[in-house]
Structure formats: C-alpha cells, structure tokens
Amino acid sequence: AQTVTQSQPEMSVQEAETVTLSCTYDTSESDYYLFWYKQPPSRQMILVIRQEAYKQQNATENRFSVNFQKAAKSFSLKISDSQLGDAAMYFCAYRSWVYGNKLVFGAGTILRVKS
Amino acid sequence: DTEVTQTPKHLVMGMTNKKSLKCEQHMGHRAMYWYKQKAKKPPELMFVYSYEKLSINESVPSRFSPECPNSSLLNLHLHALQPEDSALYLCASSPGTGANTDTQYFGPGTRLTVL
Numbered sequence: 669a670q671t672v673t674q675s676q677p678e679m680s681v682q683e684a685e686t687v688t689l690s691c692t693y694d695t696s697e698s699d700y701y702l703f704w705y706k707q708p709p710s711r712q713m714i715l716v717i718r719q720e721a722y723k724q725q726n727a728t729e730n731r732f733s734v735n736f737q738k739a740a741k742s743f744s745l746k747i748s749d750s751q752l753g754d755a756a757m758y759f760c761a762y763r764s765w766v767y768g769n770k771l772v773f774g775a776g777t778i779l780r781v782k783s
Numbered sequence: 784d785t786e787v788t789q790t791p792k793h794l795v796m797g798m799t800n801k802k803s804l805k806c807e808q809h810m811g812h813r814a815m816y817w818y819k820q821k822a823k824k825p826p827e828l829m830f831v832y833s834y835e836k837l838s839i840n841e842s843v844p845s846r847f848s849p850e851c852p853n854s855s856l857l858n859l860h861l862h863a864l865q866p867e868d869s870a871l872y873l874c875a876s877s878p879g880t881g882a883n884t885d886t887q888y889f890g891p892g893t894r895l896t897v898l
Contacts, residue, residue: 674828685860701886711892712889712892713826713873713889760828769814769839770828773825774825
C-alpha cells in the first residue's frame with residue numbers, strides 16, 4: 669500500500685521569503701500522480717499544484733513550484749515570496765494510476781506566515 | 784469553473800435525528816466523493832460514486848447512507864449518529880475515473896456537530 673509522509677508538523681516563514689515543505693512517499697508503482705492541496709482556516713481544500721510521475725519536468729504554478737525526485741520518492745513544495753494568504757494546512761497527496769479514485773494523504777504541515 | 788458547493792455549512796443534530804448533507808457540482812464531473820475530516824487531520828475517504836454508482840465504500844457504518852440522484856448531486860443521509868461522528872464532511876468531484884488527469888476538486892465542507 670502507498671504511504672505519504674510529511675515530516676514537518678509546522679513551519680514558519682517570514683512574509684516575502686521562501687519556504688519549502690517536505691513530502692516523501694512510498695510506492696511500487698511507476699506511474700502515478702502527486703498533489704499539493706492547501707486548506708486555509710476557512711477550511712476549503714484547494715489544489716495548489718499537480719505532478720505527473722512520468723514527467724521529469726517539475727511543475728510550477730506562479731509562486732509555487734515542486735522539486736520532484738522520483739528515485740528518492742520525494743516531492744517537496746517551494747513557496748516563493750510568501751504572503752499572509754499562504755498561511756494554511758498543506759497536504760501532500762498521492763494518486764495511484766491504477767486505483768485512481770483514492771487519494772492517499774500525508775498528515776499535513778501547518779504553515780504560518782509572519783508579517 | 785471548479786466549484787463544488789455543499790449545504791448546509793453547519794449542522795447540529797442530536798443522536799436520534801435524521802439529517803442530510805448535500806453536495807452539488809455543475810462541471811460535468813462523473814465521479815463524486817465523501818470524506819470525513821477531523822481537526823488538524825487529513826481527510827478520510829468514505830464513499831466514491833462513479834457514473835452515479837457506488838464504487839467504493841470504505842467500511843463506513845450504516846448510520847451514514849450515501850445517495851447519488853444524478854450526476855450533479857450527491858447526498859449523505861445521517862441517522863442515529865454518535866458524538867464521535869462530529870467532524871468536517873467534505874465532498875469532492877473529479878472528471879471521471881482512471882483518467883490520467885483526474886484531479887479531485889473539493890467543496891467547502893459541512894461542519895457537523897452531534898450532541
């Protein structure tokens with residue numbers, strides 16, 4: 669079974685600076701998808717970024733980018749120019765190519781942004 | 784438009800009550816999901832409907848009864864709940880099942896309190 673590990677329960681970053689959230693996963697599959705979701709205190713889960721395992725190029729979405737290391741099974745999220753609105757719980761999630769209905773979530777990382 | 788709506792936003796019910804949660808999407812998605820989320824924890828999958836048929840039931844107690852009247856609507860009927868069922872209930876939808884771009888989009892959730 670696949671597992672997702674987020675080893676940082678909480679992180680803090682100063683406004684306008686850069687922060688990296690870590691995620692590792694375990695799988696025997698060669699094709700899969702990885703996601704970062706953001707859940708602010710208002711609670712709606714929002715998709716931040718998605719990475720297809722068969723693509724070597726790291727995904728980017730504006731200030732958000734990932735460092736995808738397939739061999740190391742690592743999928744970290746970098747947030748550049750952090751803003752107060754980035755404060756949230758961030759979940760890393762794995763989606764199997766075969767069992768596509770199931771998302772396997774990590775435990776989450778609370779990100780605090782200091783002004 | 785990636786909007787999933789849920790009603791009500793908040794629900795308080797006694798253990799003998801019967802209530803229903805409603806989820807709606809108009810994105811033409813053919814898969815819909817119910818998750819349960821406790822505070823500061825990742826969502827836990829409860830049910831998956833694929834093309835209006837129940838495809839996954841994660842051994843959820845029978846006091847939770849899902850219903851998918853049509854491809855846009857998903858209900859969760861609640862009866863004889865326990866205080867430990869108090870949680871945020873999230874609905875999600877995705878374009879299909881098994882597709883290689885099958886990202887799940889979440890609604891804002893219903894905060895349920897069982898007294």
